[in-house]
Amino acid sequence: MVQSSRQQVDAIPKIVDARKLVQREQQLSGSVPAEALERLAAVVESVDDGVQVELSFGRDLNRHMVVEGRVRCDVQLLCQRCLKPMPESVDAGVHWGIVWSEEQGKSLSKDLDPVIQEGDELNLYQVLEDEILLNLPMVAYHEEECVPRDKFQFGDASMEEGEQRENPFKVLEQLKGSSGKS
Ligand SMILES: [Zn+2]
Incomplete structure (x- = not known):
């Protein structure tokens, strides 16, 4: 055989x-x-x-x-x-x-x-x-920047403070996402 x-x-x-x-x-x-x-x-x-x-x-x-x-x-x-x-x-x-x-x-x-x-x-x-x-991760994120950074950044100097206050969770999410895999 x-x-x-x-x-x-x-x-x-x-x-x-x-x-x-x-x-x-x-x-x-x-x-x-x-x-x-x-x-x-x-x-x-x-x-x-x-x-x-x-x-x-x-x-x-x-x-x-x-x-x-x-x-x-x-x-x-x-x-x-x-x-x-x-x-x-x-x-x-x-x-x-x-x-x-x-x-x-x-x-x-x-x-x-x-x-x-x-x-x-x-x-x-x-x-x-x-x-x-x-053994599966609870949440998953691509390691690379899969969504263009400008869609996430609200910390730009030109941004109104009001806009920042509106999105505290989005900013938090962004921080978590970028520090997750290093
Ligand atoms: Zn992704």
């Missing part, structure tokens, strides 16, 4: 039994189809490619079931200055402790995020989607 040169990334399973994967010290590497993540779709303009996932199941020193790995995806967010799409990358570490109740979660070491499995089933897509949503 000759492998195609194009990298084909298979989807990881949606529903797993983490207990079994821990027993097998399973490694999962693959994608999550973007269309399966409805909550993500609701808050971004688009998801550029699939979501790339690497997970390895095992036990930590306290014998707790853990999943370590990362989840990555490229999305388009709406720039809050010009209201056009802007690219954003999410690259989040996964440090889960698998438990069956919130109570059990309290016994995990602090650097683990408790993930509750219901019976024999863990919805991996749902937990990964949570991870992506947590």
